[in-house]
Amino acid sequence: MKTLQQLLDGKKYKEVISIAPHRPVFDALVVLAEYKIGALIVLEGQSLVGIFSERDYAREVILKGRSSKTTSIHEVMTSKVLTATPSDSVEYALSLMTEHRIRHLPVVVDGKVVGVLSIGDLVKETIAYQQELIKQLQSYIKN
Known part of the structure; x- marks a missing residue:
């Protein structure tokens, strides 16, 4: 099975879409819609400090009656972010994501x-x- 680096190399868009933690949630929603993605990496400079997803928006903004224009990303983002390395296998990453019920994995x-x-x-x-x-197995059986 492939490594995560091999998957990243094959991706159409290689850019990491991110947002700063002090920005309002509304700005994040605009970026999510623009790129048609479900989560943004939250960076303080170059450092990973969190991830903001549609789930965070639903659970921490909408359900709690907060305003997306006055609530900052850092107030509602997921700050305990699981990560992987480029040398990790797809199988490992899939099991990690399944076990922790996450949909996005920063490498x-x-x-x-x-x-x-x-x-x-x-x-x-x-x-x-x-x-x-x-x-391959079908080919092997036929021969």
Whole structure:
């Protein structure tokens, strides 16, 4: 199975979309909509300090009656962020995300976020890997 670096290398958009923790939630929603993504990396300078997702918005802003224009990202973001390294396997990352029920996984090298993978990225790769394996096994059986 591939490494996370191989998946990142194959991604169409390699840019890490991020936002500063002091910005209002409304700004984050605009960026999420613009890029059609479900989460933003929260960076203080180059340091990963959190992740802000649609789940955070629903649970911490909407359900608590807060205003997206006056609430700062740092007030509602997830600050305990699980990360992976480029050398980790897709299988490892998928099990980590499944076990902790997260949908987005920052990939970090020396404290710097080099990419973000979604659960969809990992599932897509796992299906492709399994389909190729089935094809190889069918070919082996026929010969």
